[in-house]
Amino acid sequence: MATANNDLRHTNGHAKYKVIGTRPVRHDGVDKVTGRARYGADIHPSGMLYGVVLRSPHAHARIRSIDTSKAASTPGVRAIVTNKDLLDPGNRMVELGEGAVNLRHLNHNVLAADKVYYRGHAVACVAADSIHIAEQAAALICVDYEVLPCVTDVQAAMDPKAPLLHADLFTEELGKIGTKPSNIAKHFRFEKGDVAAGFSKAKFVVEREFKTSTVHQGYIEPHNATALWNPDGHITVWCSTQGSFTVRQQVAELVGVPISHVKVVPMEIGGGFGGKIRVYLEPIAAVLSRKTGAPVKVVMSRADVFEATGPTPGSYMKVKLGVDAAGLITAGEAQIAFEAGGFPGSPVGAAAMCVFACYEVPNGKIDGYDVVVNRPQMSAYRAPGATQAAFAMETVIDEVCEQLQIDPLEFRLKNAAKEGTRRVDGPVFPRIGMYEATLAARDSAHYKTPLTGKHRGRGVASGFWFNIGLKSCCTATVNADGSVSLVEGSTDIGGSRTSIAMQLAETLGIRAEDVVPAVVDTDSVGYTDVTGGSRVTFATGWAAYEAARDIQRQLINRAAQIWERKTEELTYQDGGVSGPNGLRMTFQELAAEVQKHGEPVVGRGAVDPEGCGGAFATHVVDVEVDAETGKVEILRYTATQDVGTAIHPSYVEGQIQGGAVQGIGWALNEEYFYDAQGVMRNSTFLDYRMPTALDLPMIDPVIVEVPNPGHPYGVRGVGEVPIVPPPAAIANAIYRAVGVRMQELPMSPPRVLKQILAAIHTSSPRH
């Protein structure tokens, strides 16, 4: 299983930089290996009550009435809340950073109003002295449901005869609102060039249909929230979130107070991947606290997490690609329909923008459909939408390559999007690294080593994700001992305290260890958007760079006073201020000096950068298929990616490896099983089968650095794109191994076996 690894652990440093490119131990590391780090569920303010949410047993039902009297009279029960205790924020959209939400839908998702739209939909919540009392009491709440027929499949839901979820949902059809209620919330289209003319120039045209299952982000830490509503109307919320400021906004809207009355304290967060942006429990804990006057904590069970949070959409897709005799793409067409869950708003828009983005597609047409179904409200998951789209596009390309008899990486190099390429949805690429990432895959030791053995095959696939910028703030205080205290608002999910601190250190010419980073609450730092969209090292790192530049300017002023020189004569370089005639003070000397006289030196950075660079990845995978059972084993895996500049290479590799493995899980095992009643049948980690250490080989990351011209240190986002190529790469490998084309995810043993048996029946298999 073990393979040669392009282990970069011992490369130290970057030719251009002193701190960037090194691998310091992360600042929060000791807290996290000793168990001292406090995650959301770890706090116990004195007098705390426990909340338990009552959830719908039905996938689709009208709530006739809710009787809480029995539950309320249970000894130890302090309060019960339902949707009536939330404020109706009206029919308005707000941007959450990785997708917008309608506030009324958010309100109805937090606690169901007149209807439940999926099994597990929250209906009421009990606060009691102990978790066990709260559980017992929740079971005593009587909800009178009128059960309605349900629809959980995206294609079935698009049928005009399907059960309707929302009587007031009319399709937004290419910008116009329809007149008949429908489960199709939206149909949109992107177009470029002349598609018919493009296909007429093609020598080969391949068109295929695909289906993918709903999958969950699968973070190990369940959602949690603790809230205290003070009698002065100020609310404190402790929770594990990707964005404390977005929680502040959502809570304020749903409970009806100004944002300045909500303080969100971001605790350490045990994974998010896009699933911890939307609020579920925070407003509930807040209104329970208002009713009881005590802090209230609500934590989800694992089943709640599966049934009622985050998953990312299953899909139905059709992709058609035309290629000329020279192997150049002439036209592409895609139809992509995504499950939105109980309320509109799937990431189908992003899927449509990504589907052809790796390539120069001169003529293209992409149709997207956002469809409500009786499943939980879908959320972002690491490059939301891009993985499904790549599964379709990248396997079609593999078929095209087979017809053309061209190496699939050569095809990708030939057609790679580059600076100046216009995507079908409009934007023109700046300098990007699709070509370089693919070249690195072609030149990798892995790709150059022939694969031999029965039922073994090698597959490749590429992927794209935009990355985002958004707002970030930092404050940096110079301490007399030559260190800097760095205050930031980006919750740290995977080592970002360090990647941000390193950019500050680089700019000031000090060591990463001389920076003391702290992630603080919403009252203590400027507005900062979510940890998502691969933006933190890019944008918050940029804010830290600006804060460092601010410190540089202030230190130059102070040195000018000390030396009685003009500031224009002085420069900040190599970790200190230099002036004429060999005048020189190091950062440490200045830090000590400024402490003695005059005002403290505090740098500030506040940014909203444009110019985030898109990320491209190309993966190579070897598999062995057990032709008797259909089980696929990953033998070797190499993931190349253009990261712009790798600030902390270990954590860049970690993102690549972790993303690739989530993609492997999505490819091979993970899926939501619903029965005919719309009940999820596998809401445990035993049955929702995520990869374990035993399922995998080492994952070999290859870092490619095409600096992003839109960032002071060339950073692109890193975290999301590595999840995009795996399902397609593995599908292509399975084909090379056993001659069957998989067009449905996951490619679990029964599905693969079915295809193998079908192939045996219809023709003689390839091998």
Added chain:
Amino acid sequence: MAKKRVVSTTINGKSIELLCEPRQTLLEVLRDNLDLTGTKEGCSNGNCGACTVLMNGRPVVSCLVLAMEAEGASLETIEGVAQGGDLDPIQQAFLENAALQCGICTPGFIMSTKALLTENPNPTEQEARFYLAGNLCRCTGYDKIIRAVLDSAQRRQAALAAERQHS
């Protein structure tokens, strides 16, 4: 509510008596009654390994152990792994190999690794993967964790060798 019971047990070398309800799991008592929140809860049904502690030297998922079963036992949690202000070589190896991202799985992995290295001081990669298959990590893809585990084994061997030379 059943009457609370007294349980006498040893946690991280300290003997204690605690009061708990018969239905409380060891995980709940560690976290809620004793504020030992380094032991994490990911699923409460034995599938994720985040709640792993050592009970009489053997790894158990504390969400599937009743607190009352700890009567007379010797327990070790993540809070007891670092000794006298020094990190254990396993903890050091996890840090230096960047074997954690969000870190929620880390305490469980460290406890399981401790048990593994006691049983098998020099595991192969495959043995490590097999032993740790009950601990889920969603962030890292396990690559750096497995490297940290193999590195821990070497560090421990080196530390033992140094100790032997000393005595």
